[in-house]
Amino acid sequence: MNGEEGEWPKPWYKILYAPWxxxxxxxxxxxxxxxxxxxxxxxxDEALIVYRGRLSYVILNRYPYNSGHLMIIPYRHxxxxxxxxxxxxxxxxxxxxxxxxALKEVYRPHGINIGVNMGEAAGAGIAGHVHIHVLxxxxxxxxxxxxxxxxxxxxxxxxxxxxxxxxxxPEKVKEVAEEEGLEWGTSS
Numbered sequence: 480m481n482g483e484e485g486e487w488p489k490p491w492y493k494i495l496y497a498p499w500x501x502x503x504x505x506x507x508x509x510x511x512x513x514x515x516x517x518x519x520x521x522x523x524d525e526a527l528i529v530y531r532g533r534l535s536y537v538i539l540n541r542y543p544y545n546s547g548h549l550m551i552i553p554y555r556h557x558x559x560x561x562x563x564x565x566x567x568x569x570x571x572x573x574x575x576x577x578x579x580x581a582l583k584e585v586y587r588p589h590g591i592n593i594g595v596n597m598g599e600a601a602g603a604g605i606a607g608h609v610h611i612h613v614l615x616x617x618x619x620x621x622x623x624x625x626x627x628x629x630x631x632x633x634x635x636x637x638x639x640x641x642x643x644x645x646x647x648x649p650e651k652v653k654e655v656a657e658e659e660g661l662e663w664g665t666s667s
Contacts, residue, residue, distance in 0.1 A: 515552050515608040527641050530577075530648045534570045537578055537648060539641055544614055546635040547586045547644065549578050552610040559597045559609055571611060573659070577651035578613045584651070585643045588615035 518526045519536065527539040529549065540548040551574050553567050560568065579591055592614040596603035656663035 513556055513605070513608050515605055515610065516554075516556050519554065523645075524641075527637060529641065529644045530574065530652060532570050532574055532652075534567045535574060537574055539637060539644070540612070541637065543637070543640075545616065546640050547582050547588070547615040549582070549613040549644070550610045551575055551578065551613065552608065556608050558607050560595060563609070573655055573661075574652065575611060575613065577648060577655045580651040580655070581644055581647040582613065582615045585647050586615050589618045590616040592616055 518538065519528070519531075521528075523529075523531070527541065528536055529539060530537040534555070535551055535553040538550050538552060540550055551571050553563055553571060555563070555567065557563060563571070575593065582588060582591060592612070594612045594614070595609065596612075597606075597609060599606040653663060
């Protein structure tokens with residue numbers, strides 16, 4: 480008790496009522512091995528793969544920091560950028576450039592964070608398979624809700640984000656490839 484009878488200490492966290500999240504919790508599979516290696520075996524719609532390149536792919540983060548949070552992932556299972564071949568790195572950079580353009584077109588962010596966490600100590604959630612995070616940001620997206628209640632609000636369902644970016648990204652990949660004088664196929 481907190482000095483006054485019947486009063487319990489306040490918890491350090493707040494509860495956000497989000498019943499739509501139960502769908503993800505119940506459907507979450509425990510995967511043996513690498514989730515990034517296994518997810519490519521699923522259909523694009525099921526896996527939320529926005530674009531498949533020759534050496535890497537673009538996928539929505541299932542637990543996004545913001546709407547439009549993408550990851551660019553090589554098919555080959557390596558833990559660091561320094562282990563990738565030059566063609567793998569080049570394709571990932573082409574997809575990064577296209578992803579930025581697609582996010583700008585669809586969501587009109589005020590800025591974009593790009594990050595790579597190599598290793599568990601660096602904050603990588605999937606430490607064994609390197610990936611690039613592409614995160615649109617808006618002024619005020621770390622507003623009072625985050626500061627005062629420790630709660631982050633993602634305003635758009637993943638399915639809507641997927642549809643919006645799935646429509647825009649292949650066009651942007653083609654645009655970037657043409658600017659660079661490359662021949663490029665479209666996403667499957």
